[in-house]
Amino acid sequence: MKQLLYCVLVLLFSPALVASEMPLNMTKGVTDISGQVYSLHMIILYICCAIGVVVFGVMIYAMINHRKSKGAVAANFHESTKVEILWTVVPFLILIGMAIPATKTLIAMEDPSNADLTIKITGSQWKWHYSYFDKDISFFSLLSTPREQIDGQQAKGENYLLEVDKPLVLPINRKVRFLMTSDDVIHSWWVPAFAVKKDANPGFINEAWTKIDKPGVYRGQCAELCGKDHGFMPIVVEALSEADFDAWLIAQQQQASQAEAAAQAALSQTLTMDELMAQGEQVYLARCAACHQPNGAGLPGVFPSLIGSPLIKGPVAGHIDIVVNGKPGTAMQAFSQQLTATEIAAVVTYERNAWGNDSGDTVQASDVSNNAATPSSDADAASDSDMSNATTLPANLPAEQAQAEVTSEVQQAALLDDLTMEQLMSMGEKVYMTSCVACHQATGAGLPPAFPSLVGSPVIKGPVADHLEMVINGKPGTAMQAFGQQLTPQEIAAVITFERNAWGNDSGDVVQATDVDGHGK
Structure with missing residues (x-):
């Protein structure tokens, strides 16, 4: 009997005693804080093991020594005040004993002061x-x-x-x-x-x-x-x-x-097509393949294909501009601070001639430099035209105040624009693919339970006002952010219209920027 009890105790205590040597246990790390976290982890482990020994020890002892075959008769009692006080006070003291070192460690972890x-x-x-x-x-x-390891063509390192x-x-x-x-x-x-x-x-x-x-x-x-x-x-x-x-x-x-x-010296160099293609392929696989895929096919609905696309068929200057400056409102980043002019020239050349595009275009570092130095005149002109048509700066106002009033008037004018369902759906899809797709997926199916599906969901079937409220102000206690300061009223209206009518939802609801502005008030 005693030998059996000793064996049980060894089985209960041995995991805790050798835990520090187990490969699956938390590592001690190489900082004082990681050492504190490890020590806290081990203390809690020992406390849990001690509780397990006491609880299961009493249970095993009772089952062995008070079994029916020995003639034991169960006692009949209830409402023991001492026992109730005991099983309330003891867990409370245990929790306090765990909370004190845990609190000290958390406070130390959140103190970045006096940094070198x-x-x-x-x-x-x-x-x-x-x-x-x-x-x-x-x-x-x-x-x-x-990439060969990722694609399974080579053994993993x-x-x-x-x-x-x-x-x-x-x-x-x-x-x-x-x-x-x-x-x-x-x-x-x-x-x-x-x-x-x-x-x-x-x-x-x-x-x-x-x-x-x-x-x-x-x-x-x-x-x-x-x-x-x-x-x-x-x-x-x-x-x-x-x-x-x-x-x-x-x-x-x-x-x-x-x-x-x-980089300055490279501006005067002229590389051959072969040199540009070789370097461009390396840059593309390192920086672009994650979105547009190694074969340039992209992920339809999320990341556009580069095979015979309007970007490839269009002017070289437009292609350079989107790589250098990115494309606002999409996942396309600006690479001007990430790549050199030579690397940008190489990757643009590669994209315009790979996968059967065969445009024959070669781009040099000097072309990238010249393009970056030239502002987007069309966009600027359009912006200036819009501003001049909207209003005129009052001569007696300071420049900053006058500009603020112009911006406000332009925004208010935009709120009055009534877009068609097709226009809202087109804009909404772009906004969704930029700001929402990471959580709710391109199909709207989400990643339950972390990110709910938008296909036939209560949000979609419910009032438009509730949908507006959630997108504008977010949902506390969840991963849903507030987009009131991140998107314009027109973009919010478009993405809500898109969500309520895409993926078979087909609610028929059309939301305009004025609805968003009115909701905010």
Whole structure:
């Protein structure tokens, strides 16, 4: 009997005693905070195991020693005040015992004051941008796993999907403060070895910090569902000694100067079609294939195909402009700060001649530079024309006040525009594919239960006013953001019209900008 009880106790206690050696247990990390988190984890584990030993020990003892075969007769009692007080006070004390160290750790995790170095981290689909404050150093960090491994054409490497072209470099023994935000959807910067996991939200700045104890390479990844290539957004941090980090800073500043000089020299170079195509393919697979696919076919309804598209068939200047400056209102980013003029020239040449496009166009770095230096005259002229037609600046007002009044009058005039169902659906689809598709998917099916489906949902079947309210002001306690400050009334009207009539919803509801403006009032 005693041997059986001892065996049971060993089975209950052994997981906790050897947990620190288990490969699946939480790691200690390389920072003081990660050490505190690990210690807290182990304390809670031991407490849970102790509770399990007591509870199951009493149960096993009662079942063995008070079984019917031994002639035991169950006692008949109830309403024991002492027992009720005991099983209320004891759990309360246990919770207090766990809350005290947990609170201390949480307070320490949220204290980024007195930092030696501040780095801004910006997430975007699907890469990270790092900016070192007061150091004039910034760069993008992208997945560097070869496309052949992703497509299954090669064996997967040791750090498959956890390797980047340029890691974040940090010093040890210095407190580093992180400022995190996003250019598009919600991302999450997570490095387990630092015990740092913080969301990067568009329009907001979140803070975190770390102080690394040991040099080395530490890996993490985006821990928020940020779109179809969420798994292709790794984080690699290289921790250097203080002396090596200072040397790295100097080297980076020198490289930046050399890169600028090389970029200027490249403007006078003329590359052959073969050279442009070879370099362009590399740039395309690294920067563009995630959206437009390696074969250029895109994802219809989300990312347009580049095979025989109007962009490819149109003027080269328009193609360069969209790569350099992006396209507002869509997922197309501006690459002017991410690629050199030579790289942009190469990728534009590649896109215009790959996959059977065969336009024969070759673009040089000088063409990119000239295009970037030339403003979009048509758009500017149209904007100036709209402004001049809308109103005239009063001569007796300060320039800022007069411009504000002009903008206000133009916006109010736009609210009076009644668009047709077709116009609203076309605009709404574009807005949806830019601002909503990451959560609710291109088909409107969502990702239940995290992101609800919009196909025949209560929101769609309900009053238009409730739909407006949710899009404008968001829904507290959920991932639904407020778009009142992110979209214009016309865009909100269009996307609501689209949602209420797409995917078979066919409500027939038409929402205008004046409805949105009236709802806001």
